[in-house]
Structures are given as C-alpha cells and as structure tokens.
Amino acid sequence: MTYPQDPYGQQQPYGQQPPYGQQPPYGQPYPPPGYGYGPAMPPQDQGLAIAALIVSIASLVVCSGLPSLIGVIMGHIAHAKAKRGEAGGQGMALAAIIIGYLGVAIIVGLVLLFVIVGIATEWDFD
Template structure:
C-alpha cells in the first residue's frame, strides 16, 4: 500500500502540492554574469553566456511556473550579463577609436 504522505520529506504536507524548486540554470546565469564583472576583457565572452543562460532558464520558468521559483535570479543574470557586455564593448570601441585618431589628435597623443 502506498501513502500519499512521505514521512521522510518534511516539506510535503498532505493535500498540498510540493513547493517549487530552484532552476539550476537561473543560479548559473546569475553567478556567471556576476563573475563577468570581475573579469576584465573576458566580460565580452562571459557576459553573453550568463545572459543566454538567463534567457533559457526564464523560458523554462515561464513554461512551468509551478515547478520553479527563482525567476528573479534569471532576470538578474540577463540584466547584468548584457549590461557588462555592453559596457566593455563601449569601452573597447572608445579605446580603438581614440588610438586610431578618429576621435581627434589630442586623444591619440594621450594614448602614445
């Protein structure tokens, strides 16, 4: 005979569904995106990886909202990942333009 109540699972209450669990990709998205802040030029590669993991986990959470609970971690990974990538892309673009003289001779002199 099987019982609907498992005495070894303290979170299961008879008559109630189990609580939602954390999505592992959402956690990974947030961790990778926050690690992209610490890596200088690796942020151009690491930031999009964290953002893409966040998009994939957000899709899984939206498809099955009763199973997963950490939507905010996925959203954090998306925002931080793309923000870090955009910031480093702008910095790198500015440095390249200033070094080649497109932005003016005064800036080119300061880089030489």
C-alpha cells in the first residue's frame, strides 16, 4: 500500500495538490508547496521607544531631573504610537516611562531631603 493515494488507487506525485474538493493527505504542508504565505510585514519603527529608554536610563546614571522628564515625555509618545499600531516597541516605551518616573521621584525625594535637612539644621544662607 502506498500513501498518499487518491480515491482511485493512483498515487499522487509528491508536491502536487490533490484534485479539487479533496483534502490534502496528512503529513503534507499547508499551504501546498508553491503557494506561500504572502509578503512579510515590514519591521515596525522602534526608534523613539529606544531613545526614550536610553534617555531614561541615562537620567538615572547622571541623577538629573530634566532628562528624566524628557524620557517620560518621549516614552508616553512612543507608547501611544505603539498602541495605535504606528510603531513598535510598546514594552520598551513602557519601561522608559517607569524608569523616567523613578528618576523624577528620586530627584523630588532628594530635593525634599535637602529642604528638610536645611530646615532642621537651620542653615543660614547669608
């Protein structure tokens, strides 16, 4: 017995599509060879998300508030574009937002710490 066979007992040549109305035998790829899956999707632009992540991480390294704010703004823009399907990198944009807000919180905390220490020790700025 040979496999695959058509209903009349004749063996199908390998790689050819079975006659109209019949299912391809098990083990053959779908779609049949020669048909393909269509053109590939073009890669989505992730540049803004990458830049936002780099700026947010750099703001933590240099411990500066302005780059943190820039990273947060860029991250929000990149995340919105990714959600609309205009760009890729939704995860990177979300990471940039989180890291940027963390940097802003660190700067605000340090400023509050300096103000509290200044008030507690009665610094004189004369």
